[in-house]
Amino acid sequence: MHQPQRYIAHFDLDSFFVSVEVIKNPALQHRPVLVGGSSERGVVAACSYAARKFGIHSAMPMKRALQLCPHAIVLPGSYKDYTRFSNRVTDIIAHAAPAFQKASIDEFYIDLTGMDVFFNPLQWTIDLRQQIMAATGLPISFGLASTKLIAKIATDEAKPNGYLFVQPGKEIDFLAPLPIQKIPGVGKHTLPVLQQMGIHTIQDILQFTPQHLEQKLGKWGQTLHSIATGSYDMPLENSHETKSxxxxxxxxxxxxxxxxxxxxxxxxxxxxxxxxxxxxxxxxxxxxxxxxxxxxxxxxxxxxxxxxxxxxxxxxxxxxxxxxxxxxxxxxxxxxxxxxxxxxxxxxxxxxxxxxxxxxxxxxxxxxxxxxxxxxxxxxxx
CATH class of the missing domain: 3.30.1490.100 (DNA polymerase, Y-family, little finger domain)
Structure with a gap:
């Protein structure tokens, strides 16, 4: 029996907390804005793209962020407003999508598997993105691919405020030249080990067998090999049915x-x-x-x-x-x-x-x- 082509769209609201603050106060547009705690122990919860040019990133101590950019505008953040905007986006997606998962306050997966017999999945996703932006004023990026993980990586490549379609059969070509840091979960602990092995891009992973990678990295090694071949996938938790x-x-x-x-x-x-x-x-x-x-x-x-x-x-x-x-x-x-x-x-x-x-x-x-x-x-x- 013919298996339907799997299509997963990943939507991510760009710099979401900051984008909401800009809607509330348009004078913040293109300014270095930081959302988070302003105390000695405070951390950056979100930052604008203008602030990122100074080397600032989320989870950075606020004290360090202000050393990098002393003129940054620090806002305490309003979760009530963020929840309200997130719920508006959720409602639009829930009304349009056959099956979706709300992964976080600003991140969504949509399963369009088998729907290509009714409509063009890429055009449908483009139209939904336009609808969200028109209704909320929020910038939003998406990746469309055959798996959740590749769709998420595609979204990161499409930012800010863009989209990218990884066509079926082109997964390895898309992943191959990307730095290994593009894989979620490859961080300060794993990165030096991979670099010592001569692995700098995703295609470099395929120089090694899954067994060799497992010897070096445990179960994560086998997962990395599966990711590099484009075959690693995760089920979508249908938010029409589950709520958490x-x-x-x-x-x-x-x-x-x-x-x-x-x-x-x-x-x-x-x-x-x-x-x-x-x-x-x-x-x-x-x-x-x-x-x-x-x-x-x-x-x-x-x-x-x-x-x-x-x-x-x-x-x-x-x-x-x-x-x-x-x-x-x-x-x-x-x-x-x-x-x-x-x-x-x-x-x-x-x-x-x-x-x-x-x-x-x-x-x-x-x-x-x-x-x-x-x-x-x-x-x-x-």
Whole structure:
């Protein structure tokens, strides 16, 4: 039986937080803008392309960013506005797409497999991009390819505010000349090992067998070989059917520091709980994800009574982390995911109850909405 040609579109809102701020204040256009915490310990959550010319990037300490560009404009950020714009884009995609996955607040995958018998997948994706830009004013780039990963890499090549189609059968030709850093997951830990092996571009990976790469890099080596051949693929989680809120962070250096990991866990749980409340939702399931230096990935989840409260989610997250952590195993990625989400109309509406905890969180979120997402943080997360 003939298998339909797989088509995956990857949409990414360019410098999303900054783009929203520019819509709110057009005078920021083409200026070096940084969104994030302005304190000594603050980090850059997003930066404009004008700021990137100074060597600034996301996750950089704000102090260092301002040394590179002292005249940069620092904004605290408004997650309420970002969520509102993201939801508008989501609604447009959900209305048009046969199947899609919302990978993050500013990133979407659309599965167009088999739809080429009805329409031209490239023209359909171009039209959808135009519709999003016309409705929101946001710049957005896309890549179209036969797999999620190649579509994502194509989007990065198309930025800013462009698109790129990797035609079926041309995957290896597209990937071959690209630097290995273009592969998501190749960072400070893996890059020196690959360079020492003489691997500088994606095509260089194919000089080695999967077994040789596995000897050097563990399971990640086999994955790299699969990526270089264009055959590596991941399933698309249909957001028409599933709903979750998640965040994850790949660390600049692998770490075994438990205090650091717990600090990051608290920050991330606060972040997803805040987003949960902004969408008027409750969660009944929290999951923790860990990826180790050898790219072994493990996760664990717990079912909990419906809640939107940080102080109820954080102890469960900490308990899951303790159960997952392997002694002396360096961690490269940590993630938190909330699922089994419910609208508050299905349970007692805590937002409207006159009780101390609900009012406390309303006050906290009001401060974050006014002064920025990073304005209030728990002491243990600083």
């Amino acid at each position: 809120i998640s965040t994850e962070q790949t660390f600049a250096a692998n770490t075994t520091e438990r205090v650091f990991l717990e600090q990051k866990l608290v920050q991330m749980t606060e972040k997803v709980a805040y987003e949960l409340r902004q969408e008027g939702l409750f969660t009944a399931c929290i999951a923790i994800k860990i990826r180790y230096a050898d790219f072994t990935t493990t996760s664990k989840q717990a079912t909990i009574p419906l809640t939107f409260c940080d102080d109820e989610l954080i102890p469960v997250a900490q308990q899951l982390l303790q159960q997952l952590l392997k002694p002396h195993q360096p961690v490269r990625l940590l993630g938190v995911r909330l699922s089994a989400l419910s609208k508050h109309g299905q349970v007692p509406d805590l937002f409207n109850q006159i009780n101390t905890k609900a009012n406390l969180y309303k006050a906290i979120d009001a401060v974050k909405n006014k002064y920025g997402t990073f304005a209030l943080q728990k002491g243990r997360s600083v």
